[in-house]
Amino acid sequence: MTTPLLSLRDIKKNFGSAQAVAGVTMDIQRNEFFALLGASGSGKTTLLRMLAGFEAPSAGDILLEGASIAAMPPNKRPVNLMFQSYALFPHMTVAQNIAYGLEMDRLPKAEIKSRVSEILEVIQLGHLAGRKPDQLSGGQRQRVALARALVKRPKVLLLDEPLGALDKKLRSEMQLELKRLQHEFGITFIVVTHDQEEALVMADRVAIMKDGALLQVGTPREIYEYPETRFAADFIGVMNFLPVSVASGGYQGKEGPLIRATEAPELAGGSAAVAAIRPERLGVETQGENSLAGEITDIAYHGLDLLLHVKTPLAETPVISRLTADVAERLAPQVGQTITLGWSARDTRIFPA
Amino acid sequence: MTGPMTTDRRPMLLMSPALLWLFGLMVVPCLLILVLAFFRRGMYGGIEYTFTLENIALVFDPLYAQIFLKSAWIAGLAAGIASILGYAAAYAIAAMPRHRQSALLFFAVLPFWSNYLVRTYAWIVLLNREGLIVNLARWIGFEGELPSMLYTEQAVVIGLVYNYLPFVILSCYAPLSRLNPEISEASRDLGASGWTTFRRVVLPMTVPGIATGFVFVFVLSIGNFVTPALLGGGQFQMIGNLVYAQFLTANDWPFGAALSMVLIMVMLGLLMAQATVADRASGGKAGDNG
Numbered sequence: 001m002t003t004p005l006l007s008l009r010d011i012k013k014n015f016g017s018a019q020a021v022a023g024v025t026m027d028i029q030r031n032e033f034f035a036l037l038g039a040s041g042s043g044k045t046t047l048l049r050m051l052a053g054f055e056a057p058s059a060g061d062i063l064l065e066g067a068s069i070a071a072m073p074p075n076k077r078p079v080n081l082m083f084q085s086y087a088l089f090p091h092m093t094v095a096q097n098i099a100y101g102l103e104m105d106r107l108p109k110a111e112i113k114s115r116v117s118e119i120l121e122v123i124q125l126g127h128l129a130g131r132k133p134d135q136l137s138g139g140q141r142q143r144v145a146l147a148r149a150l151v152k153r154p155k156v157l158l159l160d161e162p163l164g165a166l167d168k169k170l171r172s173e174m175q176l177e178l179k180r181l182q183h184e185f186g187i188t189f190i191v192v193t194h195d196q197e198e199a200l201v202m203a204d205r206v207a208i209m210k211d212g213a214l215l216q217v218g219t220p221r222e223i224y225e226y227p228e229t230r231f232a233a234d235f236i237g238v239m240n241f242l243p244v245s246v247a248s249g250g251y252q253g254k255e256g257p258l259i260r261a262t263e264a265p266e267l268a269g270g271s272a273a274v275a276a277i278r279p280e281r282l283g284v285e286t287q288g289e290n291s292l293a294g295e296i297t298d299i300a301y302h303g304l305d306l307l308l309h310v311k312t313p314l315a316e317t318p319v320i321s322r323l324t325a326d327v328a329e330r331l332a333p334q335v336g337q338t339i340t341l342g343w344s345a346r347d348t349r350i351f352p353a
Numbered sequence: 354m355t356g357p358m359t360t361d362r363r364p365m366l367l368m369s370p371a372l373l374w375l376f377g378l379m380v381v382p383c384l385l386i387l388v389l390a391f392f393r394r395g396m397y398g399g400i401e402y403t404f405t406l407e408n409i410a411l412v413f414d415p416l417y418a419q420i421f422l423k424s425a426w427i428a429g430l431a432a433g434i435a436s437i438l439g440y441a442a443a444y445a446i447a448a449m450p451r452h453r454q455s456a457l458l459f460f461a462v463l464p465f466w467s468n469y470l471v472r473t474y475a476w477i478v479l480l481n482r483e484g485l486i487v488n489l490a491r492w493i494g495f496e497g498e499l500p501s502m503l504y505t506e507q508a509v510v511i512g513l514v515y516n517y518l519p520f521v522i523l524s525c526y527a528p529l530s531r532l533n534p535e536i537s538e539a540s541r542d543l544g545a546s547g548w549t550t551f552r553r554v555v556l557p558m559t560v561p562g563i564a565t566g567f568v569f570v571f572v573l574s575i576g577n578f579v580t581p582a583l584l585g586g587g588q589f590q591m592i593g594n595l596v597y598a599q600f601l602t603a604n605d606w607p608f609g610a611a612l613s614m615v616l617i618m619v620m621l622g623l624l625m626a627q628a629t630v631a632d633r634a635s636g637g638k639a640g641d642n643g
Contacts, residue, residue, distance in 0.1 A: 054538055074541045087539035091557045091634055100553075104544030152543065 003066045005030045005188055006051070006156055011060035013046050013212075020046040022212035023060070028156075028190065033182050035199035036192045038209035039235075044192045047209070048158050051190065052081040064155065075104070080154040084161040086145035088133040094144050095120070095129040101152045119147045122181070139170050146178075150185060157182075159191040163198060175201045196236050200224065208232050230351040233276050240282060240319040242275045243353065251275055251350065253314040260289040261348035272353035279307065279322035281347035284331055288344035294319070296337050308333055310341060383617065389610035398604035408611035417595070417612070424592040425619075427506065427581075428574035431513035435570045436563050438514070439521025443562070446522070447529035454530070461522045469516065473583050476512050477503060480584070504586030512580040517573055521566030528559040561631035568627040572620045592616055 004027035013021040021043045028034050036044040049055045051062065053074030062070045069077055080101070089097050095116050102112040120126040123143040133141055142162065149157055162178065163171045179202050182189045193199050199206045200220040208215040208223065216228045227233035234241075242259070244251035246267045250258030259275050267273055282292075294312035306328035309318040321341055323331070333339065390408050393401040411417065446457045464472060479485050480502040487499050502508055532555065540550040574580075578593030585591070590598075592612065599609030 052538075052542060054541075074538070075544045075546060081539075081542045083535045083539055085533060085535050087533060087535040089536065089540075089554055089558075100540070100545075101543035104549070148539075148543065 004028060005032075005065060006190075007063040007066075009061045009063065011047065011050060011057045011062065013043075013050060013055060014058045020212055021050070021057075024212075024214055025060075026207065026214060026217060028188060031182075031186055031188060033179065033189045033202060033204045034191070035203035035206045036190065036209055037194070037196060037199040037206050039194055042209040043212035044209045045160060046212075048081070048160055048190065048192045051156070052079060052158055053077050078155045079158060080149040080152050080156075081158040081160065082145050082149045082162055084164060086133075086141050086165075088141060088145060088148070090133050093130050093132055094125060094136070097133070097144060098148045098151050101148060105152070115151055119151045122184075123147045138165055138167075139174070142166060142174070146181070150181065150187070153185070154187065156188045156190060159189060161193055162191060163193075163195070171198070172201075178202055200236075208235060210235075227276075227349065230274060230276070233349060233351065238279050238320060240277045240279065240315075242277075242314045242319070244273050244275050244350075246271050246273055255313050256292070257290075259348060260345035261350050262345045264348075264350035265352065267350070267352055274351050274353050276349040276351060277319075277343050277347060279320040282319065282321045282341050282343045283327070284308075284321065284323065284333070284339055284341060285327065286342040286344070288342045288347070290345065290348065291340055291342045292319070293338065293340045296333055296335050296339060299333060299335060306333075308339075310339065386610040386613050386617075389607055390614045392607050394605050394607050398606075400606060405607075408607045409615075411608060412611050412615050420590055420595055421592055421615070423589065424575050427510060427513070427591060428571045428577075431510050431517070431574045432567045432570040434510065435514045435518050435521045436525075436567045439518050439566055440525045440559075440563055442518075443522050443525035443529050446526055447532075458523070458526065462519045464516075465519055469579065470583075472516060473512055473580055476508070476515065476584060480508050480511070503584065504588050506585070506589065508584040509581050509591075512584040513570070513574045513577065516580065517570040520569045520573075521563075524566040524569065525559065525562040528562040529555075532558060557634060559634075561627075561634045564627045564630040568623050571623060575619070576616060 006028040008024050008026050008028075011021055011024045012019070024043075024047060036047060038044040046055060050057050053069075053072060053076075057070055060070075061068050064078070069079075089100065092100065098116045098119060099112050102115060107115075117126065117129075120129055123146065125140060125143060125147075128136065128140065133144065136144065142165070146159075146162070159178075163174050166174060175198060178189070178191075191199075191202065200223070203220060205217060206220055206223050207217040210231060216223060216232050218226075223232065224236055227236060227239075230241075233239045242253055244253050244259060246269050247258060248269065250260050251264075251273060252258055253275075261275065292312050292314060294310040296308055297311045297318050298309035300307040300309070303325075305325060306323045308321040308323065310321060311318045319341070323333075389400065391404055391406070393403050393405045393407070395401045412421070442461065446454055446461070449457060477484075481487070482499075482501050482503065484503070486502065490499060536554060536558070537550055540554045541547070545553065575591070576593045576596075578591065578597045581589070581591040581594055596609050596612050596616070599605045599612060603609075
C-alpha cells in the first residue's frame with residue numbers, strides 16, 4: 001500500500017478554552033478532490049489554516065508524503081491556499097500577482113514569464129494581464145486568485161469557500177471549471193465549503209464536519225444515500241423524518257402498517273427511532289413495501305420538478321414528495337386532494353431518536 | 354426648477370460656509386502675497402506700486418537660497434525621522450488587539466492637547482546645559498565637559514520631530530489598520546519571508562500614509578519659526594524666521610511676500626507629489642490602464 005499524500009493524525013486545536021478542532025484523523029490521496037463540508041463554526045476553516053501553516057495544531061500531527069509538516073512555516077510548505085477574500089495584491093497587476101509566488105521560488109525570469117502566460121491562457125485572462133485587481137469583475141478576480149495559487153504547482157491546493165462570493169449562475173459554471181483544472185493539473189484539491197451542492201458536485205470525497213470533528217467521510221453518493229447519523233441525513237439535501245418505534249420485523253408509526261427497512265442499525269425492541277426517506281424516493285406512483293396516505297397541503301413548482309407537501313397522520317410536519325415534471329404533468333395534483341405515497345424498503349433509513 | 358436640481362444644490366449649500374472661510378482667509382491673502390511680491394519696497398517701509406522682479410530674484414540670491422536649502426534640509430531630516438518613528442509606532446499599534454488600539458492612539462495624540470509653546474519650552478528644560486539629559490549623563494558616570502545640546506540644529510530637529518510625530522502616527526495607522534490580514538498571509542503562503550512580505554506587500558500598500566505624514570511634517574517644519582527661535586536660539590535662521598523678520602522687523606513686505614510665495618510653491622509641489630503617490634498605491638485607477 002502506498003502512503004497517502006496527506007495524513008492527519010488526531011489533530012486538535014484549542015483557542016483559549018474553546019476547542020475549534022477536536023481530534024481529526026483522515027488520509028487524503030493523490031489527485032483527490034476533497035471537500036470539507038460544515039456550517040460556520042464547525043472547525044473546517046481552522047483545519048484548513050492548519051494545513052496551510054497559519055495555525056499550529058495544539059495536538060496531533062500532519063504528514064505530507066509521510067513526513068511531518070506540522071512545524072513548517074507557511075512559506076516553506078509545498079501547499080498553497082486560495083483565500084476566501086482572494087487576497088490579491090492591489091498594487092500589482094494580474095501578471096505581477098501571479099508571478100509573485102514564482103519569484104519567491106527564485107525561478108529564472110524566462111521561466112516565470114512563460115509559466116505566467118501559460119496559466120493566463122488556461123484561465124482565459126491573457127488580455128487582462130496588465131490590469132490591477134480593482135479593474136476586474138468578481139469572477140475574474142476569483143480566477144486570478146486561483147491561478148496565483150495553481151501556478152506554483154503545489155502538492156496540495158487548499159481552497160477556502162472558493163465560490164462563495166460569486167453569483168449563482170457563475171458558481172455552477174466554476175464548479176465544473178474547478179473540476180476540470182484539478183484534473184488537468186493533477187493536483188490534490190481540498191476545498192472548504194458550507195454549500196452542500198458545491199461539495200457534492202465537485203468532490204470525489206466529502207467530509208462532513210460538526211463541532212470540530214468529522215461526522216462522516218465518503219463519496220458524494222455515500223454521503224447522500226447512506227448518511228450514518230440523523231444529523232448528516234438532515235444536513236445534506238432534504239429528508240423526511242417519521243417518528244417510529246422499533247417493532248419485530250419493522251417499525252411502527254403512530255398508526256398504519258409497519259414500515260419496512262432493508263438496512264437498519266440494531267435497536268432494542270420498543271425503543272424510539274426515526275425513519276428517514278428522501279423526497280425523490282417517495283412517489284405517488286412508486287411501488288414499494290411501504291405506503292402512506294395523506295392530504296396535499298401545498299404544491300411548490302420548481303421547473304424541473306414539483307414538490308408536494310403532504311399532511312399525514314404519522315408526522316407533525318408535512319412530508320415532502322418530489323415529482324419529476326413529466327409525472328407531475330400526467331397526475332396534475334391539486335391542493336386538498338388525498339393521495340397515497342409509496343416507497344421501497346431499500347430507500348428507508350433508520351436512526352435512533 | 355426640478356426636483357433633482359434642488360438635491361444637487363444641497364451639497365454646495367452645506368459646503369459654502371467652509372468655502373467662504375477658505376476663500377476669504379486663505380485664497381485672498383495668498384493672492385495678496387502673490388501680488389505684493391511683484392512691487393518695489395518703499396524708501397521707509399511701505400510699498401511702492403511699481404512692477405519689479407527684483408524680490409523674486411533676491412530669493413535665489415546665494416545668501417537666501419542657502420537659508421532655503423538649510424530649512425529644507427532640517428525639515429526633510431525632521432520629516433524623515435518622524436516618518437520612521439511614526440510608521441514603527443503605527444505598525445505596533447495596528448498589530449495590537451482591537452480594543453487596545455484606540456487607547457494607544459489616544460496616548461499618541463495626547464501631547465496635542467497641550468500648548469505648542471509649552472511643549473517646546475519643555476525641551477529647553479530637557480536639553481539645557483544643566484538640564485535633565487545632561488544631569489542624567491553625569492549620574493550615569495559621564496565626566497568632563499558635555500557639549501551643549503540646546504541651541505543647535507539637532508535641538509531644532511528634535512523639537513520638530515517631537516511636535517509633529519502624532520501626525521505621522523495617525524496618517525500611517527489609517528492604511529495599516531485597514532490592511533486585510535489575508536493579504537500578508539497570501540504573501541507568506543506564496544513563499545515570501547516575513548521581511549519580503551513587509552517590503553513587497555505591506556510597505557507599498559501603506560506608503561500613501563507615510564507620504565502624507567512626511568509631507569505634513571515637512572510642510573509644517575519648513576515654515577516653522579517658533580521652534581528654530583526657541584530651540585535654535587537664533588544660532589541660525591530658517592525660512593520661517595526670515596519671513597517673520599521681513600514682515601515684522603525689516604519692514605520689507607514685498608521681499609517677505611516673495612519668500613512666502615516660493616515657500617508656498619514648494620509646499621504645493623510636495624502636496625501634489627503626495628497625491629500622486631496615494632493615487633498610484635490605491636490600485637491606480639488614475640494610474641496606468643495598460
